[in-house]
Amino acid sequence: MFIRSPKQWRFLFFGTFIGLLFIACGCACALENGLALTPPMGWNSWNKFGCDVSEKLIKETADAMVSSGMKDAGYQYIVIDDCWQVKRDDKGKIIADAERFPSGMKALANYVHSKGLKFGLYSDAGTATCQGRPGSHGFEEIDAGTYAEWGVDYLKYDWCNTDGIKQQDAYPAMRDALLKSGRKIVFSMCEWGSSQPWLWAEKVGNLWRTTGDIQDCWECKRDWGGMGWTPILDLQAGLEKYAGPGHWNDPDMLEVGNGGMTVTEYKSHFSLWCLLASPLMAGNDLRNMTPEIKEILTNKEVIALNQDKRGIQGSKIRDDGDYEVWSKPLKDGSKAVILFNRDAKKAEMKVTWEELGFKNDNAARVRDLWLHKDLGKFVNGFSTEVDPHGVVVLKVKQ
Numbered sequence: 001m002f003i004r005s006p007k008q009w010r011f012l013f014f015g016t017f018i019g020l021l022f023i024a025c026g027c028a029c030a031l032e033n034g035l036a037l038t039p040p041m042g043w044n045s046w047n048k049f050g051c052d053v054s055e056k057l058i059k060e061t062a063d064a065m066v067s068s069g070m071k072d073a074g075y076q077y078i079v080i081d082d083c084w085q086v087k088r089d090d091k092g093k094i095i096a097d098a099e100r101f102p103s104g105m106k107a108l109a110n111y112v113h114s115k116g117l118k119f120g121l122y123s124d125a126g127t128a129t130c131q132g133r134p135g136s137h138g139f140e141e142i143d144a145g146t147y148a149e150w151g152v153d154y155l156k157y158d159w160c161n162t163d164g165i166k167q168q169d170a171y172p173a174m175r176d177a178l179l180k181s182g183r184k185i186v187f188s189m190c191e192w193g194s195s196q197p198w199l200w201a202e203k204v205g206n207l208w209r210t211t212g213d214i215q216d217c218w219e220c221k222r223d224w225g226g227m228g229w230t231p232i233l234d235l236q237a238g239l240e241k242y243a244g245p246g247h248w249n250d251p252d253m254l255e256v257g258n259g260g261m262t263v264t265e266y267k268s269h270f271s272l273w274c275l276l277a278s279p280l281m282a283g284n285d286l287r288n289m290t291p292e293i294k295e296i297l298t299n300k301e302v303i304a305l306n307q308d309k310r311g312i313q314g315s316k317i318r319d320d321g322d323y324e325v326w327s328k329p330l331k332d333g334s335k336a337v338i339l340f341n342r343d344a345k346k347a348e349m350k351v352t353w354e355e356l357g358f359k360n361d362n363a364a365r366v367r368d369l370w371l372h373k374d375l376g377k378f379v380n381g382f383s384t385e386v387d388p389h390g391v392v393v394l395k396v397k398q
Contacts, residue, residue, distance in 0.1 A: 031203050031206065031246065033178075033206070035186045036186050036206035036207065036245075038308075039207075039277050039307070040154070040279045041074045041076055041280040042076050042281050043075065043079065044079040044253050045080050046081035047214070047253055047284070051082065052083075055108055061078060061286050061287065062078050063115070064286035065078065065115070066115050066116070066117075069294070070298055071116065073299075073303055074280075075280070075282065075297075076117055077153065079119075079120030081122045082129050082133060083133060084100070084105075084122070085097065085133045086134075092139055094142075118153035118154060119150075120154030120155065121147060121156070122155075122156045122157075122158065123158070124157065124158040124161065125137060125165065125191070126159065126162035126170075127162075135160075135161060140173045143177070144174065144180065144185075145177075147178075147181065147183070151183075154186040154188065155185050155186070155187055159192060167191050167194070167197065168195070171191070172204050174187070187204075187205045187207075188207050188279070191209060192209050206247060207249070208250055210235060211227065211232050212224075213225065214226070214251070215227060215260075216255040217260050218230055230342065232251045232252065233272055235251075236249065237315065240312070240313035243311075243313040253279075253281040253283045254270065254273060255283060257282075257285070263292045265389050267296055267391065268389060270297070271370075272326065272340065272391070275338055276314055277306060277311065277313040301369040305330070308328070309331050312329050315327065317355055317356075318355060323340070323343070323347060324340040325340070325351050325355065326338040327351075334395050335356045335358075336395055337351050338391050339384065341389065342389065344389070346386065347386055347388075348384070351381055351382055352380060353398065355381075366382050367396075369393040
């Protein structure tokens with residue numbers, strides 16, 4: 001009989017542990033690309049333009065992102081969604097639509113980069129995209145290499161035409177291809193929350209969709225899975241523990257400014273996406289914004305809640321039917337608070353310091369982030385009227 005020494009047993013145990021860890025995690029145990037340490041901010045073409053994308057639109061949008069003050073507010077990415085691609089060449093390389101993008105994607109990326117912005121594209125984990133263009137299934141390394149060659153900084157990766165394909169296989173395959181490409185590319189997973197990616201995708205993507213597609217409405221729902229922003233908001237409660245620097249829950253892009261809601265409703269939508277540490281991907285026509293819409297999208301005080309370095313997703317701390325209180329701890333020790341009135345009439349709403357984890361009998365300083373105004377010091381809590389379908393966004397520090 002062979003008897004192992006204690007040292008040999010320790011070596012055997014350690015080796016077995018490492019082996020099991022390798023098997024459990026695969027060849028890449030984490031998505032260590034150093035990207036999206038705060039939620040990505042940018043613009044995506046789909047919500048406003050659908051398939052009507054072109055080189056001219058992208059250049060003008062990049063120009064508008066700078067001239068409107070959105071770049072200065074923190075927006076970086078210009079992302080072309082579906083319909084930019086038409087076919088593959090005889091070596092499998094993806095080909096852009098030459099009529100719509102006559103200068104090619106590399107030249108377009110260079111233009112976006114010249115504005116101090118970053119460039120993004122869309123593909124799909126299936127055999128075809130949602131609009132029937134070539135998907136990346138089986139071409140992951142070729143596509144990732146092509147994107148790196150073109151200067152792509154962000155990839156949105158959809159989930160259409162995926163019969164017989166598993167999310168837990170398809171998304172790691174593209175993650176590995178992107179890492180192998182040699183270029184740092186934010187990886188945005190768009191499988192609509194169908195496989196509960198928050199449970200497994202932290203090591204795969206920088207962000208993952210949690211629901212079906214957002215619609216430009218308050219609370220509508222579509223048969224095919226699209227829904228307004230308030231039903232999407234409801235589905236975010238409880239997911240906050242899965243988000244953090246480099247890996248974010250994504251309740252989909254912003255609809256602010258697309259015409260289906262009131263300015264008050266858009267302000268509420270934007271405020272709660274900021275509190276949720278959601279990626280902030282504008283989806284409107286940046287070239288033609290009203291002053292009210294520009295003010296919403298460029299409110300630096302509200303954006304600061306989204307970009308807080310502590311990286312905590314906000315959560316609902318009280319639900320009184322149509323009257324909700326949401327909060328988010330910030331790096332400086334203060335708390336962001338949203339008083340959200342879902343009712344069709346104005347309502348008096350209150351938050352107590354005890355609910356925020358503060359001492360009720362100690363005074364706390366309160367600032368209104370939409371009024372850009374310090375409101376003073378208050379003991380026990382704070383109350384105010386909130387407009388129908390509106391929010392009051394506060395920063396509270398004790």
